[in-house]
Amino acid sequence: MSNFKVGIRENQNVQVVDLKGYLDAHTAPELEKIFQALIDKKNFNIVVNCRDLNYISSAGLGVFMAYIEDVRKNSGDIKLSNMSAKIYNVFDLLGFPLLYDITSDEAEAIQNFCSKK
Amino acid sequence: MITSTLNISSNTEKLNAVREFISIAAHNFGFDDETASKISLAVDEACTNIIKHAYEYAPNKELEIKVLTNKQQFEVIITHQGKLLDPKLIKTPDMKEYLVHPRRGGLGIHLMRLLMDSVEYKIRDDKKCEVHLMKKISTAVG
Numbered sequence: 156m157s158n159f160k161v162g163i164r165e166n167q168n169v170q171v172v173d174l175k176g177y178l179d180a181h182t183a184p185e186l187e188k189i190f191q192a193l194i195d196k197k198n199f200n201i202v203v204n205c206r207d208l209n210y211i212s213s214a215g216l217g218v219f220m221a222y223i224e225d226v227r228k229n230s231g232d233i234k235l236s237n238m239s240a241k242i243y244n245v246f247d248l249l250g251f252p253l254l255y256d257i258t259s260d261e262a263e264a265i266q267n268f269c270s271k272k
Numbered sequence: 273m274i275t276s277t278l279n280i281s282s283n284t285e286k287l288n289a290v291r292e293f294i295s296i297a298a299h300n301f302g303f304d305d306e307t308a309s310k311i312s313l314a315v316d317e318a319c320t321n322i323i324k325h326a327y328e329y330a331p332n333k334e335l336e337i338k339v340l341t342n343k344q345q346f347e348v349i350i351t352h353q354g355k356l357l358d359p360k361l362i363k364t365p366d367m368k369e370y371l372v373h374p375r376r377g378g379l380g381i382h383l384m385r386l387l388m389d390s391v392e393y394k395i396r397d398d399k400k401c402e403v404h405l406m407k408k409i410s411t412a413v414g
Contacts, residue, residue: 213320220374248383
């Protein structure tokens, strides 16, 4: 039984990863598999929707850190959207708003991909 | 001095129980939601490091998580019998460099230090290792 769920869907040629629950050292490997699969299939435009994400530790952050350079080298990006204040505070504490495009909603993140093209 | 203790096996599956245990203790102590969340995250990071680096993912080793409180401070002491986590070998990443060249790892220790007032590593006379994480009441708000 896992207290974490990942879903994938497509929105305007962007892969949207929906996170739900608690992302820690126990559940991060599930997200890792999803990212690896996306990148293996050369999907480099990714939005991570954090609307239902209750918790993130450094193990979860590590998954984004592991793939961000690869994705950007391929002209893509990992954008993050819909974070609760609690989740945003963890990113903010580490200075990650400088590294990641963090938007208040998914549509804005998708729009940022579209306007780049 | 008020004490409560949780014993877990060295399995990341137990992190959820650790966070719940710490969150309840921090709320009982009088910390607000935000501070209780910060302490829970710091303790998660400490336990994750022990499972990963001190026990190298060997399951069924022991971790004891003890909360000690007095009027001024909330202290969490995590005891294990794995390899010593030498803080001198655990560098805080240079975040400017980190943001230019992102990589996995090293963030847990950094987070613990940002979230708590102090983080200390000790070896007891019986050779067991301890990680001490402390938060003072005066810094509880904000």
